[in-house]
Amino acid sequence: MQKDCVFCKIVSGEIPSEKVLETEHCIVIKDINPQAPVHLLVITKEHFDDITQVRDREIAADIIDAINEVAEKLNLRDFRVVNNRGRGAGQSVFHVHFHILAGRPFSWPPG
Ligand code: 5GP
Ligand code: ZN
Secondary structure (H helix, E strand, C coil): CCCCCHHHHHHHCCCCCCEEEECCCEEEEECCCCCCCEEEEEEECCCCCCHHHCCCHHHHHHHHHHHHHHHHHCCCCCEEEECCCCHHHCCCCCCCEEEEEECCCCCCCCC
């Protein structure tokens, strides 16, 4: 739990969120500012500033499990998983999270 971290507060329940799934190490919630009809965030329960700090293989595997479980639960066929690392790549919340986007076509390369 890191003081003043919005996602730590969501994990603890101090800030409300729409939770769609929970695994041992992650929660999956709806993004407050959705960029697609389905826009979810996989958030680790433990605080890591970004993906470079996630070195625990059990947690890394749990993130993949959370993505696959929620895709199965919501019947997502085509979806995009995004992790922004660093301000220049678009990271705005410095608690590691993975976006799951679905429900519209996506272009490549991303902007
Ligand atoms: P980033 O820009 O760090 O890759 O993604 C942060 C994401 O967190 C953004 O898509 C933003 O809309 C979402 N977000 C920020 N604050 C909150 C919040 O309090 N609740 C929820 N559900 N999403 C949030
Ligand atoms: Zn945090």
